Amino acid sequence: xxxxxxxxxxxxxxxxxxxxxxxxxxxxxxxxxxxxxxxxxxxxxxxxxxxxxxxxxxxxxxxxxxxxxxxxxxxxxxxxxxxxxxxxxxxxxxxxxxxxxxxxxxxxxxxxxxxxxxxxxxxxxxxxxxxxxxxxxxxxxxxxxxxxxxxxxxxxxxxxxxxxxxxxxxxxxxxxxxxxxxxxxxxxxxxxxxxxxxxxxxxxxxxxxxxxxxxxxxxxxxxxxxxxxxxxxxxxxxxxxxxxxxxxxxxxxxxxxxxxxxxxxxxxxxxxxxxxxxxxxxxxxxxxxxxxxxxxxxxxxxxxxxxxxxxxxxxxxxxxxxxxxxxxxxxxxxxxxxxxxxxxxxxxxxxxxxxxxxxxxxxxxxxxxxxxxxxxxxxxxxxxxxxxxxxxxxxxxxxxxxxxxxxxxxxxxxxxxxxxxxxxxxxxxxxxxxxxxxxxxxxxx
Numbered sequence: 418x419x420x421x422x423x424x425x426x427x428x429x430x431x432x433x434x435x436x437x438x439x440x441x442x443x444x445x446x447x448x449x450x451x452x453x454x455x456x457x458x459x460x461x462x463x464x465x466x467x468x469x470x471x472x473x474x475x476x477x478x479x480x481x482x483x484x485x486x487x488x489x490x491x492x493x494x495x496x497x498x499x500x501x502x503x504x505x506x507x508x509x510x511x512x513x514x515x516x517x518x519x520x521x522x523x524x525x526x527x528x529x530x531x532x533x534x535x536x537x538x539x540x541x542x543x544x545x546x547x548x549x550x551x552x553x554x555x556x557x558x559x560x561x562x563x564x565x566x567x568x569x570x571x572x573x574x575x576x577x578x579x580x581x582x583x584x585x586x587x588x589x590x591x592x593x594x595x596x597x598x599x600x601x602x603x604x605x606x607x608x609x610x611x612x613x614x615x616x617x618x619x620x621x622x623x624x625x626x627x628x629x630x631x632x633x634x635x636x637x638x639x640x641x642x643x644x645x646x647x648x649x650x651x652x653x654x655x656x657x658x659x660x661x662x663x664x665x666x667x668x669x670x671x672x673x674x675x676x677x678x679x680x681x682x683x684x685x686x687x688x689x690x691x692x693x694x695x696x697x698x699x700x701x702x703x704x705x706x707x708x709x710x711x712x713x714x715x716x717x718x719x720x721x722x723x724x725x726x727x728x729x730x731x732x733x734x735x736x737x738x739x740x741x742x743x744x745x746x747x748x749x750x751x752x753x754x755x756x757x758x759x760x761x762x763x764x765x766x767x768x769x770x771x772x773x774x775x776x777x778x779x780x781x782x783x784x785x786x787x788x789x790x791x792x793x794x795x796x797x798x799x800x801x802x803x804x805x806x807x808x809x810x811x812x813x814x815x816x817x818x819x820x821x822x823x824x825x826x827x828x829x830x831x832x833x834x835x836x837x838x839x840x841x842x843x844x845x846x847x848x849x850x851x852x853x854x855x856x857x858x859x860x861x862x
Contacts, residue, residue: 575605
């Protein structure tokens with residue numbers, strides 16, 4: 418079942434999203450209000466909360482109306498964005514909203530009937546409820562045929578990626594059909610400028626689909642239009658010392674927070690490793706870091722001490738295993754891995770000692786995968802300029818996009834894209850996706 422009338426489809430979508438946003442708002446107000454009421458009885462006894470009414474925050478023509486109007490102004494009912502782009506835009510919107518509300522109430526009316534702490538907590542709860550309800554609503558709309566038709570122009574190879582990234586993304590809500598207002602154009606197509614000019618005559622939105630990641634799209638700094646000339650400006654954020662300082666500061670701050678949790682885990686895992694097999698607790702290996710610096714990378718030992726000997730025996734006997742090893746330096750059902758090692762690898766616990774490398778400054782929490790000297794010489798020769806420009810990470814884009822199932826070439830492509838499009842927001846997304854991937858045990862070998 419699909420709504421073929423675009424106006425009806427658009428109306429249903431806007432109405433559904435509006436209802437979803439109001440539900441998320443009222444849930445946030447409810448939790449903020451009663452959290453503050455609870456705190457007044459235990460934590461904030463010295464700050465009065467009497468005389469407060471929930472209705473002050475829930476009247477439709479008050480705060481909720483202002484909320485949806487700001488969302489509409491920020492394009493949340495007319496623009497189709499990826500989930501993480503929507504989430505980023507909403508965080509900015511939520512804090513703009515609360516700033517406007519508090520300022521307005523302070524200047525226009527007295528704040529006696531309003532609690533600043535409640536108003537400040539509303540966006541915090543919204544950041545939790547809004548993306549969840551938005552995601553569920555968009556998926557339901559897609560399943561019930563409330564979609565946006567689109568067209569695609571490009572090669573068969575680029576269409577495969579387009580299908581995976583766009584058409585299978587229910588949150589976006591695109592289907593390949595006509596008549597369409599959107600068209601996606603493969604950026605590698607011949608006579609690109611001619612196609613662009615012609616398509617703008619027939620389609621309202623012409624989207625350039627950069628299948629080969631030729632443009633560092635995430636790092637576009639600004640756009641100028643002067644005379645009859647279009648100028649696009651790109652920024653490499655890795656050269657911004659302030660951003661690098663913030664990234665390093667976040668690394669150190671997170672290490673200090675995780676250290677009390679890391680120490681008991683270290684004790685338990687160390688005992689399990691010692692009881693399971695002979696050998697050291699840690700596996701220490703030389704890896705290649707920023708500017709080509711060689712550093713000692715720490716991991717929990719997950720293999721038997723004679724792993725190298727066992728590997729040679731396996732590769733000499735098993736041609737399939739040898740081919741798999743040459744492709745990505747991994748073996749399925751690896752007999753070199755201990756029983757405890759299998760458990761540690763399944764949940765990526767073996768990577769935890771790399772917190773030491775982060776504290777030392779050899780690594781960051783997010784970055785390209787730390788490679789060995791042999792991998793550098795065999796696979797990364799043509800890509801060292803990218804790799805040397807940033808610290809390797811405990812987790813990264815490649816790790817959340819397939820983990821051990823990726824080939825070296827795929828890992829390189831993901832690492833290159835991360836480096837070209839790096840931002841603190843991208844780091845946050847990768848950390849959140851890492852948690853999801855680890856819990857789902859995706860791509861673990």
